[in-house]
Amino acid sequence: MIKMKNLTLGYKKEKILNKLNLKIKKGEFIGIIGPSGAGKSTLLMSVVGGIKVFDGHFEVLDYNMENIKKKELIKLRKQVGIIFQGYNLVDRLSVLDNVISGMLKDIPMARAIIKYYKEKELKKVQKLMEIVDIQKHSLKRCDELSGGQRQRVAIARALASDPKIILADEPISALDQKSAEKVMKILEKINEDLKVTIIANLHHLEIANQYCHRIIGVNKGIIIFDGKPSELTNEIIEKIYEGEASEEPEE
Ligand SMILES: Nc1ncnc2c1ncn2[C@@H]1O[C@H](COP(=O)(O)OP(=O)(O)OP(=O)(O)O)[C@@H](O)[C@H]1O
Ligand SMILES: [Mg+2]
Incomplete structure (x- = not known):
């Protein structure tokens, strides 16, 4: 699904991630760990093409990311769901409307504006709300929910x-x-059930170990570790987080 070969990524003139070599297969559950500023978010967002490719080979879902065209990028982005720490929901809209907004590419704008949804669409939303166990709050506005509920x-x-x-x-x-x-x-x-590949940046090492099948440890733009949680030794963990304490203080 994702292939990176000697890949260097970054922003404008600045190289952030160097010589990445990764292969990610369908159905994997990957946790990316590392200190602040290591390049975790850059690595994650490169999958949807927002990051500059300086060198190397990069493929996502059979799209060549090195010189991907805008049209192809739009198609690729439709196949990738993104979840952030800050939720990015529309607070004044209901749970149901927020979930349905994820389907809008399939619903004509005119119907979306008057909130006329087909039976099939509503059934799908119902199922999605059940998967994340939020169905009993479906008509609540999102600003009435707790953080955990919003993330769901x-x-x-x-x-x-x-x-x-x-x-x-x-x-x-x-x-x-x-x-x-x-x-x-x-x-x-x-x-497990839907076989969706999941890649998550995680701050909590224990959580990453508990849920992820594979851990990628990044420090200073380099992959320090790529393997099973059981292969993570204290020595490797120290190497992944090396230099974190000496970070300059936040302004
Ligand atoms: N839009 C941007 N333009 C230029 N440089 C950026 C941009 N976003 C991030 N960077 C730089 O890239 C480097 C890696 O940042 P990134 O956000 O990927 O780190 P991170 O590991 O996700 O950190 P954190 O744990 O704090 O979220 C940092 O030096 C950062 O300043
Ligand atoms: Mg980040």
């Missing part, structure tokens, strides 16, 4: 376009432990 709505919305890949950038960083576990369990179920 965001997952349902991401699923609405039947993605092959879900990218999750720190999906649980803003949540308490119980809500975080619920969100991770839902992602695990989506991965």
Whole structure:
């Protein structure tokens, strides 16, 4: 699904990730770990083409990312769901409307404006809300929900376009432990039942070890580790997080 060969990625003139070599297959559940500024979000977002390719070979879902055309990029992005730490929901809209917005590419604008949805579409939304266990709040506005509930709505919305890949950038960083576990369990179920490939940036190492089949450890733009959680030794963990404490203070 994703292939990176000697890939160097970054922004404008700045190279951030160097000589990446990765192959990601359908159905994997991958956790990316590493200190702040390591390049985790850059790595994740490169999958939807927002990041400059300096050198090397890069393929996502059979699209060549080195010189991908805008039209192809739009097609690719329809197949990738994204979840952020900050949810990115429309607060004043209901749970149902937010989830349905994930399907809008399939619903003509005129129907969307008057909120005329077909039976089939409503059934699908119902099912998605069940998957993330938010159906009993379906008519509530999103600003009436807790953080965990909002993140579950965001997952349902991401699923609405039947993605092959879900990218999750720190999906649980803003949540308490119980809500975080619920969100991770839902992602695990989506991965197992729907065979969606999931790549998640995670700050909590224990959570990454518990839910992910494969861990990619990044530090200073380099992949330090790529393997099973059981292969992560204390020595490797130290290497992945090396230099974190000496980060300059936040302004
Ligand atoms: N839009 C951008 N333009 C230029 N440089 C950027 C941009 N976004 C990030 N960077 C730089 O890329 C480097 C890696 O940032 P990235 O956000 O990928 O790190 P991260 O591992 O996700 O960190 P965190 O854990 O804090 O989210 C940093 O030096 C950052 O300043
Ligand atoms: Mg980040």
